[in-house]
Amino acid sequence: MTLPKVSVIVPSYNYAASLHVCLRAIAAQTYPQIEVLVVDDHSTDDSVAVARALGVRVIALPDNGGCGRARNVGVANTSGEILFFVDADVAMAPDAVAEAVALLEAEPQVGAVCGIEDPEPLLHDTLVARYRGLQYHHWSASGEGNVTFLFPAMCAIRRRVYAEIGPFNPALKQTEEVDYGYRLSRRHQLRLTSRVRGRHDHDHELLPLLRKLFHRARLRIPLYARARRFATGFETAARAWGSLIATAALPALALPVLFGPWWLLVPAALVAASVAADRELYALAYRRRGPVFLMFFVAVHFLVNVTITAGVAAGALQWLVSRPFRQIYDSTFPVEATA
Template sequence: MSDPRPLVTVIVPNHNYATSLELCLLAMQAQTYQPIELIVVDDCSTDDSVAVARRLGVRVVSTEHNLGVAGARNLGTAHASGEILVFVDSDVAAYPDAVEVAVAMLAADPRLGAVCSIHDPEPLIRDSRVEEYRALQYYYWTASSEGPISFLFPALVAMPRHVFNDVGLFNTRLRETEEVDYGHRLTQRYGMVLTTAVRSRHDHDDKLLKLLRKLFRRGRARVPLYAQRKRFARGFETSNRAGGSLAALAAVVTAPAVLLGPAGAALPLLALAVSILADLGMYRFVLRRRGPLFLLYYGAVHFVVNVTIAAGVAAGVVQWFCSARFRRLYEPDLLVRPAAAGEAAM
């Protein structure tokens, strides 16, 4: 990064996020840092996403068939001219100084391979209480993990182009957990940080079932990687959080023991207490911000989320023992070549 103001290419993968896409692009056009090259990679949207980008004067690269977010990011890099790559999801709006701060952090430490943003505890678009829960929960888990990590947060991340070239492409076989795989690969060679200095707002999931399905799939799909690497991701996935999820699942599994009387009821109650204690700091945070009534709602939703995460991991363990194909899920995706992915520039 010899040039004091290197060109930054911002790559926005998008599939049917027209409403938040406009907010995302306006935020990028309002960045204090210049020069910026802005590219939307539209992954076969059926809404008016492309029209939104064109109206704002943003270059659009379109895929011929749905590649998923990993493939869309790869394709964007094939069209990027920048010395610094910034990946930002189309449901994220960055603060005006986000790119400037991230570029400065990369310039200050040549060993740093990626700088990841922490989203605000308030959602970008307030649609439901579920979204309010998710924004608070996600913020607390990320903010309390601030610092060195091995779990990439690609919703808003900056990295030098040479780092991307060195680490390689996102694995397009991974529709849910490409960021965990990429983070593990990147941190074998470079440092990576999660920081509140790079701020953004995220339009989180606003439907509970949609959120639960996503968390279940992600929990299941991470099992082969962790079995292969024999460790969890650094920073974000703590023993307390894993224990809280397992204890919540144990409370559900042992619930029928209440039929045995007070002694039997002690089992699920103990598991529930362990689950609550594991996330006690988070519950105190929510209480300070939203008060006791919202905390009751929050606690109930978080219990269901914990059960879902643990159930997804359990399903992944079973699948890992039963499926050789599943065990090979994180093998390198050697067939991906971004320039040949089938694109049409607009």
């Protein structure tokens, strides 16, 4: 039986620190039929030199256009029957490509396969990176199965499916994967599986992480309004309620000031309810890192919940007042747009 050729496409922007780890992990794959292409999105560090020093083919773009455009360029300049997108800050397990191909070969109804990242950070082992690794791993692993949310950090797509669905929307810089997941899952199964694994160099500073989460939450609003439903496989109703309840605890802090110390029980109860909404996540943090880290984890996740709620509120307000904002997904949702 002839094995299908796999085109491993690595979009990269200023990831020189992790790119060599990413490319060495690709070189160590057990699957034999691989071609590798790095699409450098106009990096200002030595990413291009790192890739070329390892003998990897590189396309250096003349300006910065985002991951979506870089992936599209990679597809246009490769020839594999299966496209495997890998972020430049991810090191895949040696059998990641082989497992993805095996699943696609065994289940023709599956159009794309996405992997689940290990909870341990790849390079920067800060407290914030440990938080983000555990949080992202659990939210992904708990949605294992058929999803509507694309996880492009490790993602194998049949080329014919990509041709059918069309390219990533280059106008979207932070939500192109959610948009693409919706488009793909309306026609094919999109599978999230722990058979495809890797380690990610997660965000390791708090403010950049919160800033990213705020804008991603804001930019999801017109997509969810257009699709009329949340993505399946990452965002759940319980987590949404957890974010709202955590945010409600902030104004509730005024109650003991106005009415006496016993009212402090109200914000405390709201925080406890927010924790209960995603209790398995906190249990994982306790098992992996112990009680001291759990206290840090609870505090950071509280901030994350409040940030996500603030992003959703900002997005809802922007959706109400800005017609261009409401229409940023129209080009990729022609059915809903004309309904």
